[in-house]
Amino acid sequence: MTENRRYRLTAIAVTLPTLMSATAFEAGASEPGLPQLDIATWPSQLFWLVVLFGVGYLVMAKMVTPRIGAVLEKRRQTLDGDLEKARTASSDAAKTRAEYESDLEKARNNAAEFAKQAAMEATKKAEAADAKVARKLADKVASAEAALAKAKTEALANLNDVAAEAAIDAVAALAGIKTTSSQASKTASSIATKLAKQGAN
């Protein structure tokens, strides 16, 4: 590669000073210069760089990145789907609970209504029974009072007769006068009327 020595010299001339320290190592070497600056090797390096990087690009673009990307995307979707499912399940549970609670409330209300009605009915029945018993009692009282009044008048009527007879007997015994019962009765009733008038006054 000695025919490239002049190319190498120009290459060294344009290389940055950073290489200065590295070139110092060349002192002991039989062939001076950095191997990197031997431009005879450049076509081969460029050729294989283009070929191999090109192949690498095709492998990465067609096989590697779509595959990893698909796996990551699938994982992301699975996670999102699972989260969505969990969210739906949670909202379903909340809905079911709300339904259950409203049902329970309804049942409670129904029961209260039912109890109220039953109480009302029972009260009504009791009142009706009470009224019936009261009516019966009133009837009984009334008939008893009527019977009592009848008995009183009867007794009063009988009292006149008894009084008359007693008077007849008393007159006969005391004065020896025999009176008829009708006469006695008349006198007795007039006396009774007089007494009654006095009693009334």
Place this chain on the structure above:
Amino acid sequence: MSNSEGMHSPVAQFEIKPLVELSLGGYDVSFTNSSLFMLLAIGVSSIFLISAMRRADMVPGRMQGMAEMIYEFVAEMVRSNVGSEGRPYFPFIFTLFVFLLFGNMLGLIPYSYTFTSQIIVTFAMAAFVFVGVTIIALYKHGLHFFSFFVPAGAPKVLIPFLIVIEVISYFVRPVSLSVRLFANMLAGHTMLKVFAGLAVMISGAGGLAMAGSLLPFVALIGLTGLEVLVAALQAYVFTILTCMYLNDALHLH
């Protein structure tokens, strides 16, 4: 390539060695150690990412979790830096990140090769990104794209000066993008080789001096850890800057 002590030059590790001689249109396109590790970076990452997702479980296992983590990491980077308009470019950004991450990491295995330590490789990728985002910007915004170089709200007197600065900073992008990765890999691997070489050289002295080789050896272990960090970080930096350039192209500030 070896000096009198039998110690290799720390930059000998960057040598390109043809494994299969090939030629195309007069150009030498031999399959080299660099090409082999490009192939390994693509092959290992593809096999890992495909086999990890083989079962495509809803609950990922360890391997699938790692594959998904890389995917989510890049997807989040594109989402937060470019927005939803960056979706069509996601496979490219993903390939870029995986290619660089696996390239850098495989390069840390002893006796392997780090193709990201080749300026031509990092520059070709940076230039592709630069040309790509410029075409996207021109396609999307037409001539309005050039308003990108005029900072909004700047004093009129300063505008010509600022345009020059903006244009320079725009065209420096592929250079800084490629040199950042290349220089990090170059410096890191050179440093590892220097410390490893030092440990071997001191231990070669024999006797009590051998104990002295512990010092560079311990330093080497620490540096290797640091280089693992740098390998991941530089793959991330290259990718996130690509996202930012793409965002500029799509949204013009």
